Amino acid sequence: FMYTSTMHGDETTGYVMLLHFIDHLLSNYGKNPQVTNLVDSLDIWINPLANPDGTYAGGDTSVYGATRFNANGIALNRNYPAPEAGQHPDGNAWQPETVAFMSFAASHHFVMSCNMHSGNEVANYPWDTWSFPTADNTWWQYVCRQYADTVQAYSPAGYFTDENNGITDGAAWYHVTGGRQDYMNYFRHDRGFTLELSQTKMPDQSTLPSYWNYNYRSFMDYMHQALDGLQGVVTDSVSGLPVKADVFVDNHDTNNSDVYSDSLSGAYFRPIKAGTYNLTFSAPGYVSKQLKNIQVQDG
Numbered sequence: 514f515m516y517t518s519t520m521h522g523d524e525t526t527g528y529v530m531l532l533h534f535i536d537h538l539l540s541n542y543g544k545n546p547q548v549t550n551l552v553d554s555l556d557i558w559i560n561p562l563a564n565p566d567g568t569y570a571g572g573d574t575s576v577y578g579a580t581r582f583n584a585n586g587i588a589l590n591r592n593y594p595a596p597e598a599g600q601h602p603d604g605n606a607w608q609p610e611t612v613a614f615m616s617f618a619a620s621h622h623f624v625m626s627c628n629m630h631s632g633n634e635v636a637n638y639p640w641d642t643w644s645f646p647t648a649d650n651t652w653w654q655y656v657c658r659q660y661a662d663t664v665q666a667y668s669p670a671g672y673f674t675d676e677n678n679g680i681t682d683g684a685a686w687y688h689v690t691g692g693r694q695d696y697m698n699y700f701r702h703d704r705g706f707t708l709e710l711s712q713t714k715m716p717d718q719s720t721l722p723s724y725w726n727y728n729y730r731s732f733m734d735y736m737h738q739a740l741d742g743l744q745g746v747v748t749d750s751v752s753g754l755p756v757k758a759d760v761f762v763d764n765h766d767t768n769n770s771d772v773y774s775d776s777l778s779g780a781y782f783r784p785i786k787a788g789t790y791n792l793t794f795s796a797p798g799y800v801s802k803q804l805k806n807i808q809v810q811d812g
Contacts, residue, residue, distance in 0.1 A: 514739050515621075516732070517560040518629035520589045520610070520693065522567020523579040526710040527629025529721050531561035534732055551736050558621070564589055564610060579715065583608055590630075590689070593696035595642055596768070602691035614693070618701050622775050624782040625739040626705035628693050631716075633709035635675040636660050639698045641683035641707075642690050647698070648762075648770035652786040654680065655811065656738055657706065660731045668727035675709070683707070699769050704738075704784055742809055743783040747774040747794055755779030758796040763803070765790065787811045 516534065518527030538557070541548040551557070562568055564583055571578020582588055591603040592611045601607070607615070636657035639647050647653065661679030665672065673679045676686055683689065697705035711724060747758040757776035760783055774781035774794075789808050795801040 514555045514736055515558040515560065515623055515626040516629070517563055517626065519561070519568060520563040520628065521581045521630060521714075522564040522570065522583070523581050524629075524631040524714045525568060525576055525579065526631040526714075526716060526721070526724055527708070528562050528568065530629065530710065530725055530728065530732075531559050533725050534729065535559055535561070537729060547733055547737075551733060554740055555736060556621075557736075558623075563614065576715065583610055590693055591691040593691050593693050594700060595690050595692075596640075596695055596699040597642060598690045615696075618697065618703075622773075623697070623701060623703045623705075624772075625736075625784065626697055626703050627708050627735060628697075628705060629708045629710055631709060631711040631714045633675045634673040634679070634712055635686075635709045636680045637683050637686060637694070637707040637709060638680070639683055639694055639706065641692045641695050642688060643768075644684045644688075646682065648765055648767045649704070649785065650682075652784060653682075653706070655786060656735065656784075660708075660735055663731045663734060664727050667730060668723075672727060702769055702772050738784050739782060741812060742785040743781075743790070743792070743807065745781060746779045747781060747796075748779050749799075756796050756799070758794045758799070761793045761795065763791040763793055785809055 516531055518531050519525055538548055538552060542552050543549055566584035567582055568576055568579045570580045585608060587605055587608050589608060589610055592605060592608050594600045595602040638653035638657050657680040661673055694705055694707045697703040710728065747756045748754060749756055755778050756774065758774045759771055760774060760781045761771045772781055772783050787810050789806055792804045792807060793801055
């Protein structure tokens with residue numbers, strides 16, 4: 514699981530929230546049952562600041578003067594390979610930050626992630642570039658509705674109510690090509706959404722504890738979704754060794770929504786909405802195997 518923030522350097526709310534969240538997880542481990550379960554159950558990666566050159570464009574000691582772009586004047590959230598527009602949809606070479614992040618994502622097996630921005634207050638789920646829904650559109654609506662409803666329960670009226678009362682399909686809001694959200698979902702088979710935390714891109718420091726109090730429960734609830742749905746281990750029936758296999762939900766998966774088991778452990782995790790599903794497991798050199806009528810409940 515991964516949380517990442519502030520690839521637009523002047524959108525700093527998530528930067529501070531994730532520093533606080535790191536402290537929250539470490540300080541409450543062994544004390545808070547939910548925190549303890551998450552740390553024990555997930556391989557957690559947190560990247561509070563994805564564009565340090567933009568955030569500290571005005572100098573290394575203050576975020577005053579922060580810019581949206583990196584040091585080369587490039588908007589990093591348009592700089593990723595896109596499902597339809599190709600490898601360089603913005604017409605620019607991949608930036609050092611983009612290359613580093615793609616290398617990192619390729620070397621880890623992320624089940625779920627979230628990329629934090631500010632400037633609005635909404636949970637934005639894929640696709641950003643396509644106007645048709647993902648295979649897991651109902652799951653995304655369920656997950657984002659849970660996020661928004663919890664935030665609204667712990668915040669003043671009017672907070673986190675943009676678009677459809679706090680949630681939106683990305684392309685229904687506005688099209689983005691070359692964004693990290695679609696890159697992670699399409700190319701990395703991840704479940705990743707974009708979280709807009711505050712109307713003000715760089716809110717006054719005095720307000721930051723309030724934003725933390727509004728959101729931290731939802732941070733944890735979203736992480737827990739990685740532990741729900743379908744999961745198991747794929748092994749070679751003769752040797753018992755783990756196998757990297759494609760886990761495909763029949764008559765459901767489209768546009769790379771299938772997932773893969775981990776090559777080192779054979780473990781797979783497939784968050785999915787409640788229902789009854791048939792799964793097909795396949796790998797090079799093996800006869801595919803189907804499991805039928807697998808029942809899933811929300812939560």
